[in-house]
Amino acid sequence: xxxxxxxxxxxxxxxxxxxxxxxxxxxxxxxxxxxxxxxxxxxxxxxxxxxxxxxxxxxxxxxxxxxxxxxxxxxxxxxxxxxxxxxxxxxxxxxxxxxxxxxxxxxxxxxxxxxxxxxxxxxxxxxxxxxxxxxxxxxxxxxxxxxxxxxxxxxxxxxxxxxxxxxxxxxxxxxxxxxxxxxxxxxxxxxxxxxxxxxxxxxxxxxxxxxxxxxxxxxxxxxxxxxxxxxxx
Numbered sequence: 635x636x637x638x639x640x641x642x643x644x645x646x647x648x649x650x651x652x653x654x655x656x657x658x659x660x661x662x663x664x665x666x667x668x669x670x671x672x673x674x675x676x677x678x679x680x681x682x683x684x685x686x687x688x689x690x691x692x693x694x695x696x697x698x699x700x701x702x703x704x705x706x707x708x709x710x711x712x713x714x715x716x717x718x719x720x721x722x723x724x725x726x727x728x729x730x731x732x733x734x735x736x737x738x739x740x741x742x743x744x745x746x747x748x749x750x751x752x753x754x755x756x757x758x759x760x761x762x763x764x765x766x767x768x769x770x771x772x773x774x775x776x777x778x779x780x781x782x783x784x785x786x787x788x789x790x791x792x793x794x795x796x797x798x799x800x801x802x803x804x805x806x807x808x809x810x811x812x813x814x815x816x817x818x819x820x821x822x823x824x825x826x827x828x829x830x831x832x833x834x835x836x837x838x839x840x841x842x843x844x845x846x847x848x849x850x851x852x853x854x855x856x857x858x859x860x861x862x863x864x865x866x867x
Contacts, residue, residue, distance in 0.1 A: 637718035640709055643668060643749065647702040655698045658690055672698045676753050679781060679811075697780045706751040708758050712747040735767070741766060752808060752844055753811055754781040769793065781811040783844070798826040799811040813850070816843030832861040 638751050651666030661683050664670050664777030673683060676694050694809055709715045713735070734742030748759035764771040772789040794801040802822040821836030827833060836857040845849050846862040 637715075637722040640715065640749075642815070643702070643705050643751070644709070646703070647705075655695045656690060658688060661690060661694075661815035668702055669698065671751050672701060675751075675753065675780070678753060688723040689810065693780075700720075701781065704756065704758060706806060708747050708749050713744075716719075716805065736819050737765070739765060740768070752778070752783075752846070753850070754844055757783060759845075776808070778810075783810050784808065785810075800824045807839075807843055808845070810843050816841040816845075818843075818845050829861040832839050832863075834859045834861060 647668040649667075653660040653666060653669055655661075656670070660669060661673060661682075664673055672694070676683060676691075676697065680728055681694070682691055683694060694789055730807050734744045736743045742765045746761050746763065747760045748761065750757040750759065760775045762773045764773070767799060770791040774784070774787050776785040776787075778784065787806035788805065789802065789804045792800045793803050801824070804820050805820040807816065818838070818840030820836060823835040823837075825833045825846050829863055834857075837855070838857075839854045840852065842850065842852045
């Protein structure tokens with residue numbers, strides 16, 4: 635599933651609905667996800683698709699090409715891309731653990747990439763995965779275009795681990811066109827009541843701005859859940 639999601643944008647751009655972005659007809663008919671996304675983002679910024687002489691805005695064409703080729707190259711740069719491809723076309727990985735590029739399972743580092751589309755354009759994420767003294771951390775850096783969209787964040791799994799109580803912590807910061815500087819934080823609180831019963835609580839807060847999976851408005855939220863394991867020993 636991860637591999638299919640990773641290559642979907644490229645499949646539409648190069649195989650399913652390939653278009654010539656310099657042909658005005660491509661933008662009038664608006665077929666295919668990449669060109670539809672590009673046009674919507676461009677118009678969101680109040681920029682014109684067609685110039686007065688009925689030709690295509692050159693900056694729009696450049697944005698389209700930059701988005702499809704950066705998506706392809708960003709995937710090829712990720713070592714996990716080839717691991718997912720081997721699983722997709724071959725045998726299942728069978729629960730094999732990640733191969734750290736530096737270090738080992740106790741103290742190690744590896745990376746992954748993510749291409750995403752949003753209201754501010756295309757986004758390139760560089761995710762760093764670290765294992766330090768049995769603690770797991772994810773630190774990411776983000777660059778987006780054509781509108782200003784830079785950011786970073788850190789996720790610490792089970793940063794607090796005391797008996798039956800565990801807590802994850804996540805923080806994000808960004809600088810974005812239209813939204814300015816922003817910050818978000820959330821924590822997952824887990825309490826093991828019994829061997830098979832867990833209470834979960836997740837308070838979170840974010841300022842105005844775009845954050846993957848969250849509304850753009852400033853918001854405060856609280857999620858409460860319960861988990862029950864039927865066959866846990």
